[in-house]
Amino acid sequence: MVIQLSPAGAVRAAALALLLAAAPSFAATPAVPVRALDALPSWREGPVKRAILTYVERVSRPGSADYVPAAERIATFDNDGTLWPENPLPFQMLYALDTLRERVKQEPTLRDDPMVQAALGGDLARLLEGPRHEGLLRVLALTHAGMTTEEFRASVQRWLATARHPRYGRPYDQLAYQPMLELLRHLRANGFRTFIVSGGGADFLRVWSERVYGIPPEQVVGSTALTRFELRDGEPVLVKTTNHLFVDDKAGKPVGIHAFIGRRPIAAFGNSDGDLQMLQFTTMANSRPSFGLLVHHTDARREYAYDAHPTSSGKLVEALQQAPKRGWVVVDMAKDWAVLFPKP
């Protein structure tokens, strides 16, 4: 059903897809079906791309037997490893380590803290020791609490403007996967609302999710802790704390989806066993036609290759085993993605 295009045609189609995504009312005009323009030019032709396009068309075309009303077209995306890389470490962890280094320059006594020493020495195993990962929590408390939400936002913005990924030499927010950016746009052009459902911190994601993914703050579900409301010289502020921590990962993902969205998604996208329950919640015994997809990192040449033995987070074993039984689509990154990152 997808029209094959010459390379020049593909560029034009991509430009058109972009335009359409920016003008959803035009995209909705039945005379110009989005799929005919190749909405996913960075995806190679094959069963994975076909499965995505077919599913989106099935649930969004008026008159389709599997039509789903737009209000219920909720798609949820994991972030680390699904929308951008999670190596050599999840980027928020790199932010925490960079920020901690700065903190220690201001407050040298922090070096006496064994967990700060472990973090600065790169001993991440030490930080993850114990059932509650006390070391990691200590680093998060030092870098993600005690400041106002506005101060935190400014700090993340400064970091994004200056830090560079060690392998790609680019700002982290220029490493969103181009195929996934196209998929997000294609879903939205077909009446879906796209949500992030990430183990990462909601406050961290919300600083840049709208600019990078087109996902507004109110559609970001992430790990959260409570803030504290204060009036400071007539100005209301929210101070970040580590109280009442909610970790939006594994079985916490459907819990977070229910708490924040209050509806069951019909499509879910992940890359690790941390996304297993989100995919189960989305696709098992759902009265609506549903879609589950896993990004399998198979591309050591252009990115990273891992599943059972990840270098950082993102183990993919059980979800991969369940994929055939549950009908989840598995992306072979090396094979299915023609392009990984947007042009600089």
Next chain:
Amino acid sequence: MVIQLSPAGAVRAAALALLLAAAPSFAATPAVPVRALDALPSWREGPVKRAILTYVERVSRPGSADYVPAAERIATFDNDGTLWPENPLPFQMLYALDTLRERVKQEPTLRDDPMVQAALGGDLARLLEGPRHEGLLRVLALTHAGMTTEEFRASVQRWLATARHPRYGRPYDQLAYQPMLELLRHLRANGFRTFIVSGGGADFLRVWSERVYGIPPEQVVGSTALTRFELRDGEPVLVKTTNHLFVDDKAGKPVGIHAFIGRRPIAAFGNSDGDLQMLQFTTMANSRPSFGLLVHHTDARREYAYDAHPTSSGKLVEALQQAPKRGWVVVDMAKDWAVLFPKP
């Protein structure tokens, strides 16, 4: 600037306003300005109605000096006492008591529980004793936990279909204030997104908020507790618990707004000191033109009259004192609202 209409004209205008609200693309056509049709027919002419219409026009008309981009046009509404009554008790409490009565019929030994006795005997003061209101929590645990989210939803739907308000003899979901329904529609017709920010339970509100207020589940911020994800015979379910309770009231309201919406509202609507911090957060030192409104229950004849001495919840003392200083608009229900409830 508002065209005065004859009573017959007002009815036609109301019908038109409804039509416009249902067809936002038509409402956005500049040739037919919404305000010219009297978008708020149930509000009596006067400074309150004028303040609302002027504010909405200021921030939403392209070219206005105070124009706010649509993405930031976030309006938050308290529920109990603001969108529907909170007497003789908040309606969710009446649901809990009705449900408890049913539960006790099935499990008579529950009568031995002193808190169940207090609840069934109407001794609400007893339930609220202690800093953590253990009695109330016990009643909530019995009526709002231990079942799946779908079972809870079905139970609330059954209750709404059968229970009647003791004074008005109507189903509770037919007691939304007509002037506030018009206000919600008017805001949405002008590019606002409307959110509930309530001390009530999000799961309770989400059952009917879309049908009654046009507010979808993902725009409901309320008190929440975590659910527990389970697979039961291949079906994913979420079991309601009372763990990790977050009370979205008083200083919890800006905290909830930040956690769930992640943006500062530009307009907030409440009726009690439980909404004080939400109005402060919305209107104080906001770089955007903002709007705060309090519904003052002054109408013993048609509804209830209370502020410092409420019969149930909803004390209004400090917020009312701060209103002139902060520029918040105060609705005098008896004077400003021509109609209270939708026609049956």
